[in-house]
Amino acid sequence: MKHPVDVHVGKRIRHRRWMVGMTQQQLAERVGIKFQQIQKYETGMNRVSASRLWDISEALDVPISFFFEGLSDKGRAVSGTVPEDILSDKEALELVRSYYAIPENQRRRLFELARVLSDG
Missing domain, CATH: 1.20.5 (Single alpha-helices involved in coiled-coils or other helix-helix interfaces)
Incomplete structure (x- = not known):
């Protein structure tokens, strides 16, 4: 079962990647993994390790905190933020x-x- 935080982090990865005009393949190459792994991260199917998130944040030129923006202490999206569906x-x-x-x-x-x- 997908954890809501993993799903949120994955959406933030996809959002930032798309904003900078980078393909999954390009991000995967910069991080040193296969693009299928990026797909799994973006859907929340696979969790992103701390070191991998570090690599992704450098490749996408954002601080690690970017991936957690919009989450409450309980791991849920905070009301009043951009609706989750806008990222897709x-x-x-x-x-x-x-x-x-x-x-x-x-x-x-x-x-x-x-x-x-x-x-x-």
């Missing part, structure tokens, strides 16, 4: 990736526009 929504992830590809000054203006439109 390719359109939402593509939108975020495209947003961060925009130069920062234009990105701030786009963000302000989105904020104004969402208040209307």
